[in-house]
Amino acid sequence: RLPHAFLFYGPAGVGKEALALEVARLLNCESDTPGICNQCAACVKIAHLEHPDVHLIFPTPAESNVKPEEIQQALQAKAENPFQDVSFGTKNTFIGIDTIRDLKRESGYKRFEGKYKVYIITQAEKMRPEAANALLKLLEEPPEGLVLILITESIHKILPTIKSRCQLVRFPYLPEATLLELARQYLPDVPEADLPVLARLSGNNLKRMMALAAEDVRAMRDEMVELLRRIVRISRGQDLLKMLEPMAQKKDRERIFLMLWLMLLWFQDVLYLRSGHVERIHNRDAQDTLEKFNAFLPHTDIPAAVFAIEQAIQELQDLRNLNPLLILVNLAIKLHSVLKS
Incomplete structure (x- = not known):
């Protein structure tokens, strides 16, 4: 029945x-x-x-x-x-x-x-x-x-x-083979060689894969890594606001979400690198940069960074009325504290 x-x-x-x-x-x-x-x-x-x-x-x-x-x-x-x-x-x-x-x-x-x-x-x-x-x-x-x-x-x-x-x-979650098959159907303009990279960076999520495909994902990742470097170096709250305002002023929550998602994967990959599970790394095409980043911050509490980013992503999704700049500033302050420790 x-x-x-x-x-x-x-x-x-x-x-x-x-x-x-x-x-x-x-x-x-x-x-x-x-x-x-x-x-x-x-x-x-x-x-x-x-x-x-x-x-x-x-x-x-x-x-x-x-x-x-x-x-x-x-x-x-x-x-x-x-x-x-x-x-x-x-x-x-x-x-x-x-x-x-x-x-x-x-x-x-x-x-x-x-x-x-x-x-x-x-x-x-x-x-x-x-x-x-x-x-x-x-x-x-x-x-x-x-x-x-x-x-x-x-x-x-x-x-x-x-x-x-x-x-x-x-x-x-979709198996990678199924995800790639669907991606070929719904993303016909994406080169075949780029599909596995997008699949890994999407977390086997076709919607997110489509969103990433609409961006220059490698350029966005480079932008994200540079943002992390600047967060480590920054010393004044005024400089922090100046750095994050252009990102928030676009009022493109989806792009901010994707940036934070790539940041989350980046720190997860640092954990995989440290634990020896390199086969689980999402950013395999940028592993050299990942290893240099890890060497630059050898004593960082990575789980604390992961938690802070997950919290910011949740706030961005749930608190639609909240200014994204507030979420980004709050996250940057937490990451500065974690990365400098």
Whole structure:
């Protein structure tokens, strides 16, 4: 018997949303043959996010802060690439009670043309408490022909009562071979020789791999290493602000995130270098520079640096209203203390 609700959970960039759309196609495919034909009207409409019985629900900013064309552009980007995030820049997003009320009302309507009504709720951890409680009532008494697929990277933030009413499906990190195969499909312009480097630097995360591919990742890494050197040498708070302001003024949180991510991998690689696990190093193409960096700071408390960077990354992701400059300055002060010790 088909469960009426699934909870897909696991790290970002491993295909949870892409598989949810595949499930929607599998349930509504009009072909007589088993599986998904990818050619019938239902399959094509779902692929373009245009099927009247398949709905993608995602966090949005407050109504006064979002324009209809922004939502349309986000959906179009998602249809072109199911691994693409539905994003609204720096705006705070959430899933509110009105969204879930609309879902509950519409789920009771007769299906337009599909075999199943499928609702895919991405970033389900961003449901407001009242929205989560409203969804719980629907999970307790779902109408016939309804399938709900909740998706999250943070299963610990989902109400236990919701988890208990869903079929849990855990998504592990993608094997490198699978990641490279998907990268060839979604990153056709990236040279084959660069794909393994991007895969390692992404942490086997296709979304992050795409973001890194849009940058000159080697230049960004060089910029990050130079930033660390300057943090070690800096002596005045005023100089620290002057150094970090240009980076924060661009208001590109994604680029700041990628810079901090590369910094995190760099310090993790120093740990691998010190412990003799060189086969685990992400920055293999820059191992000479990594070894020189380690020799320059032989007594540094690397785990403390890793913790500080992880904390800054979490703040950058969770505290969308906080000025990135404050996060960067706080991190730089901590790293200066750690690296100078």
